Amino acid sequence: RKEVEQDPGPFNVPEGATVAFNCTYSNSASQSFFWYRQDCRKEPKLLMSVYSSGNEDGRFTAQLNRASQYISLLIRDSKLSDSATYLCVVEGSGGSNYKLTFGKGTLLTVNP
Amino acid sequence: EAGVTQFPSHSVIEKGQTVTLRCDPISGHDNLYWYRRVMGKEIKFLLHFVKESKQDESGMPNNRFLAERTGGTYSTLKVQPAELEDSGVYFCASSLPTWGDETQYFGPGTRLLVL
Numbered sequence: 001r002k003e004v005e006q007d008p009g010p011f012n013v014p015e016g017a018t019v020a021f022n023c024t025y026s027n028s029a030s031q032s033f034f035w036y037r038q039d040c041r042k043e044p045k046l047l048m049s050v051y052s053s054g055n056e057d058g059r060f061t062a063q064l065n066r067a068s069q070y071i072s073l074l075i076r077d078s079k080l081s082d083s084a085t086y087l088c089v090v091e092g093s094g095g096s097n098y099k100l101t102f103g104k105g106t107l108l109t110v111n112p
Numbered sequence: 113e114a115g116v117t118q119f120p121s122h123s124v125i126e127k128g129q130t131v132t133l134r135c136d137p138i139s140g141h142d143n144l145y146w147y148r149r150v151m152g153k154e155i156k157f158l159l160h161f162v163k164e165s166k167q168d169e170s171g172m173p174n175n176r177f178l179a180e181r182t183g184g185t186y187s188t189l190k191v192q193p194a195e196l197e198d199s200g201v202y203f204c205a206s207s208l209p210t211w212g213d214e215t216q217y218f219g220p221g222t223r224l225l226v227l
Contacts, residue, residue, distance in 0.1 A: 004154070032214075043203060043218035044155065087155070098143060098207070099168060100216060102155040 001026050006088045006103035014111050017078050021106050023071040023088030030101075031092030033064050035073045038085045038105065047073075047086070078110045114138070116219035118204050124225045130192040133222045137186070137206030144187050145207075145216060146179060150200035161187060194226045 006023045013019050021035075033050040048055065050062040050071050061074040071088055088103035117136045125131050137144045146158040158177070159169040163184035172179070176195070181187040191198050201223050205216040 002154075043220050045218070046215050098145070098160055098214070098216075099157045099171075100145075100147070100155075100205075101157065102147075104154040 002103075003027060003101045004088055004090050004103040006086075007106050008104070009106035009108070011106060011108045012111060013078055013108070015078060015080060017110075018074065018076050019078055019108060020075075021073040021086050021088070021108075023073075023103055025069050025071065025088075025090045025101075027090070027101075028066075028069060029092070030090045031097065032090070033071050034089040034091070034100075035060075035062055035071075036087040036089050036102075038087055040084075044087055044089075044102075075108075078108075080110050080112060083108055083110045116204055116206050116217055118202075118219040118222050120222060121220065122223045122225075124227065125194055126227050127196055128193045130190065131194055131224060133189045133191075133202050133204075133224070135187045135189070135204030135206075135219060137204070138217060140208065141206035141217075142184070142209045143207040143214075143216075144181060145205040146187070146189055147203040147205065147218075148200050149203070150197070155203065158189075191224075194224075196226050199224055199226045 004025050035047040036044040037047045038044045050064045052064050054063045059076045063072045085105040085107045087105045090101045119134045144161040149155045157171040160167045161181045178190045201221045203221045204219045207216045
């Protein structure tokens, strides 16, 4: 079983749509959780951290369920500029506090 | 403020040759990481430096890979001899010391192609 598994995608949605990404992780000892965004042929960039209490940043909402080892990202009112690959990332598995473990990513294309 | 920089941006070499990748972290970032993405796979951790010390090198694939960070500033990752399966994108990331923001900031990557 992969350490971090994401929806394989790709997702194609019209502008204004709401889109949800799901992710599960295998190591219950994992400590921190993130969503990164990666544009084509660019580096990953932190989109937001994910907390058990849930957190919201504008149109983006992230949730963590530690009991289910499940992470989600919701994008509301999607824009063309949201087109990118979304990476579910877990930190602190495998005995290292700083090691990031990435999912394979889900490609989102927002169409006009 | 300058971000993480990596050199070269691209490298095409033949199997058996040696390649050295360089990473310059953000100034003041004690933590430096190397990651790699091979085609069709997820980004994977290679190793972690704290200043000049290797904190965790559990992700290094084999002894053909050697990472150094002399003086605790920039880092190099040398692959010798390169094999076909080493092709991929090598990312470097850096973060502040433990007491600071632990966000890892990634460089643009070096695209390595071994023929």
